[in-house]
Amino acid sequence: MSMVLSRPVRSVPVARPSLTEAEEQAVVGALRSGWVSQGPMVARFEHAFAEYAGAAYAIAVSSCTTALHLALIGAGVQAGDEVLCPSLSFIATANAIVHAGAVPVFVDVDQSTFNIDPACIQAAVTPKTKAILVVHQIGLPADMDAISELARRHNLVVVEDAACAAGSMHGSRKIGSPFGLSVCFSFHPRKILTTGEGGMITTDDALLAERLRRMRQHGMSISDLDRHNARKLMVETYDEVGYNCRMTDIQAAMGLVQLGRLESMISRRRELALRYTEALSRVDWLVAPVEATSGRHNFQSYMVRVLPHGPVTRDQLMLHLLEQGISSRRGIMAIHREKAYLKASWDEKLPVTNRITDSTIILPLFHDMSDDDQACVIECIEQATHRP
Numbered sequence: 001m002s003m004v005l006s007r008p009v010r011s012v013p014v015a016r017p018s019l020t021e022a023e024e025q026a027v028v029g030a031l032r033s034g035w036v037s038q039g040p041m042v043a044r045f046e047h048a049f050a051e052y053a054g055a056a057y058a059i060a061v062s063s064c065t066t067a068l069h070l071a072l073i074g075a076g077v078q079a080g081d082e083v084l085c086p087s088l089s090f091i092a093t094a095n096a097i098v099h100a101g102a103v104p105v106f107v108d109v110d111q112s113t114f115n116i117d118p119a120c121i122q123a124a125v126t127p128k129t130k131a132i133l134v135v136h137q138i139g140l141p142a143d144m145d146a147i148s149e150l151a152r153r154h155n156l157v158v159v160e161d162a163a164c165a166a167g168s169m170h171g172s173r174k175i176g177s178p179f180g181l182s183v184c185f186s187f188h189p190r191k192i193l194t195t196g197e198g199g200m201i202t203t204d205d206a207l208l209a210e211r212l213r214r215m216r217q218h219g220m221s222i223s224d225l226d227r228h229n230a231r232k233l234m235v236e237t238y239d240e241v242g243y244n245c246r247m248t249d250i251q252a253a254m255g256l257v258q259l260g261r262l263e264s265m266i267s268r269r270r271e272l273a274l275r276y277t278e279a280l281s282r283v284d285w286l287v288a289p290v291e292a293t294s295g296r297h298n299f300q301s302y303m304v305r306v307l308p309h310g311p312v313t314r315d316q317l318m319l320h321l322l323e324q325g326i327s328s329r330r331g332i333m334a335i336h337r338e339k340a341y342l343k344a345s346w347d348e349k350l351p352v353t354n355r356i357t358d359s360t361i362i363l364p365l366f367h368d369m370s371d372d373d374q375a376c377v378i379e380c381i382e383q384a385t386h387r388p
């Protein structure tokens with residue numbers, strides 16, 4: 001060990017939101033407008049997002065978790081219904097199903113795409129199955145052709161958890177143009193497009209869009225904005241029990257700027273991702289993530305699989321990187337292993353999920369990552385090959 005040679009301590013985070021002076025000015029603008037809760041900026045953000053994603057309607061909400069909750073209620077999911085979803089996902093996917101009163105039924109994933117395996121869906125369907133909550137995991141679109149066909153055959157509603165998939169494409173179609181009923185996005189800082197906290201639901205169904213707008217604000221029949229703009233006296237009614245899932249105008253102002261930068265942010269991420277993939281093809285104990293066969297991966301995260309017979313385990317690799325000041329994260333969690341969802345029978349039904357969650361690692365990838373930092377990560381991984 002070298003004790004005297006001190007080199008500059010590097011510090012590479014695993015992710016970092018990209019925020020510029022434009023976002024800063026937009027937020028200040030919203031503050032100065034005097035309208036800070038859900039108002040004109042939210043409406044503008046919704047229009048811009050719907051147009052970008054190729055959906056008829058977009059409804060802004062407070063997070064993807066609340067988006068999923070409302071979307072499932074809007075899909076008619078009720079107490080006692082079963083909803084299929086992957087266990088290999090962030091826990092919010094399953095939580096939203098429980099929030100809606102339903103029961104999550106975990107389906108195994110495909111080893112190379114990390115997405116729900118259509119071949120495993122059939123076996124999970126029961127007379128109680130109402131919907132499939134499809135996750136486009138870490139930005140790679142799921143196999144929507146096969147899933148839509150299965151949903152049709154079993155008369156199931158499809159809701160998409162696109163928390164990580166803003167700007168991803170399935171063929172020539174943006175994720176957000178619904179394959180089923182609705183699509184839910186997250187604007188948490190860990191995702192590409194951020195508003196601090198926030199979410200969006202897109203749909204082509206006009207009646208559903210109206211209902212979601214009411215449900216996100218206490219079930220109120222008219223919005224604050226409509227009442228403000230009205231020239232006559234308006235009295236609201238409350239026809240069903242609603243929620244408060246509103247986004248603020250401060251967040252929406254930031255979101256509009258981020259949306260305008262989304263394509264360039266995706267380009268940079270793809271450039272970094274493809275460079276990783278190229279370099280890691282020389283490391284025979286790592287498996288790089290697959291690209292979308294047709295369409296576009298937004299590389300929300302760059303997750304690699306550590307093969308069992310390599311020189312280091314997944315956890316040793318994480319430690320090795322950390323020693324060089326490089327942060328990484330364990331791969332996607334398996335929800336069925338958490339106490340909140342623990343049930344003995346899940347484990348044997350989800351062999352691929354178990355394998356992926358135990359052997360994957362998320363490498364640093366963010367908009368402002370320098371080529372130099374990336375070269376260091378790659379070099380550090382190559383060094384691990386020669387670790388005694």
Ligand SMILES: *Cc1c(COP(=O)(O)O)cnc(C)c1O
Nearest residue numbers: 063064065090092093163186188
């Ligand atoms: C981040 C994430 C969520 C939750 O998003 P929030 O906006 O934090 O509520 C849900 N599902 C998936 C797949 C996610 O990655």
